[in-house]
Amino acid sequence: MAPLTYQTALVTGASSGIGASIVRALTQQGVTVYALARREDRLTALAAETGCTPIVLDLCDSDALYDRLSGLDVDILVSNAGMGIGYTTLCETTRQDIECTINTNLIAAMQLINAIVPGMVARGKGHILHIGSIAGLYPLFSSVYGASKGGIHLLCQNLRLELKGTPIRCTEICPARVDTEFFDVAYKDPDTVKKIKTEIDLLKPQDIADAALYALSAPPHVNIGLIEITPTEQMAGGLVTYPLNSAK
Template sequence: MTDRIALVTGASSGIGAATVRALAGAGWQVHAVARRADRLAELAAEVGAVAHALDITDTMALERLAVAVAPDLLVNNAGIGAGIAGLAGASEEDVARTIGVNVTALLQLLRVFLPGMRARRRGHVVNIGSVAGLYPNQSAIYGASKGAVRQLSRNLRLELRGTGIRVTEIQPGRVATEFYDAAIPDDAATRDRLKRTAIRELAPGDVAAAILYAVSAPAHVNVSAIELQPTEQTFGGVFFDPLDA
């Protein structure tokens, strides 16, 4: 059995499931964490991962998990976009859920798993951020949560200096996942508007490949951040189309 142990959150679909497959294929023993037990069980059976059906906002469940599993790699992928259509129309619950999952639960995961990594003087934390945390976008709530992930990753890198623990932030653009279906379950018109795109989006496997690249680097190499976008998606600057002149 491999001695490389990984724990991946949000593992039942999308980027999380693709990451579980990629890591298992590379020889890691993978612990897959998500709420949807049925999907998680199917994935675990497919790749030989260990399934943990739990809600990452349940801090007591995270504490128990940290006693049972001592990962060398923690991939913090779980995230939601409640209220992504705009802050003015968002509910109190939308704000609480997005910050609770994307920021608070992430901090609690790090709090419970980092002491073991520090004691072993090795480990790798991969936080899934977003280009929404780098550039202005249509959602103040989601962008704020991913901006927090960006600053957290940078601060954590400094905080963990001298421990042998690496920190990487992955910053994807548009990815073909169930994100908008989960973010806006009750407003089909808004959901379909936000999902609509003429570009070829990244596949979850593209992001998983970036994660595998970062964690496969030699121990003395820290890949601090990877920003990846579809070729036809860009951010920043001012563009003038000569055909409009």
């Protein structure tokens, strides 16, 4: 893997899981990293470990987002913050869970681009890396979460067109199951969480960080647009059939 040519990065959702692993990977490459999340204690510990600069911020607070981040001079934007609240059927979820998931996973990601990327364009250097999901590429029985990640997928595709003529690169990484806190939040039943985390050998956050470094280290004329990464034992697709009266 070639050395990174970037010097600075902003990583959101950095307090645990994939975000924390990407912070570690980038700082080990000598990149100056701003690590953003809501949990100050976790960020403080990560800063002590890696030397990153913590930013305590709730991305759903759009006023605070623009106040703190507009004009931030970074070469890499890793838009990783996300959640699976309302990770059930759309008919069974709540209004609050819909708003929380869409605001965090999609709207905040768009506002981050609006706040950060104009500076990249002006400086003629930058890479936008979104952590999407295979739920944004395939039907996986969660309309709210799937819609938020499907939006990220098309956001990345359209952003590539909008940035035509600039050297700014865009990458979307779409993982399947990763061993993080995601499922602890998405499911209230601990037995369900245990089953999801133990029935197959899950991806590790470091696997996603490695994929991120691969995309970021590509030569300037190469854009790694989409990486789909799954556990060997997990795959998407297949046909589901059922009788029409099964819902009664």
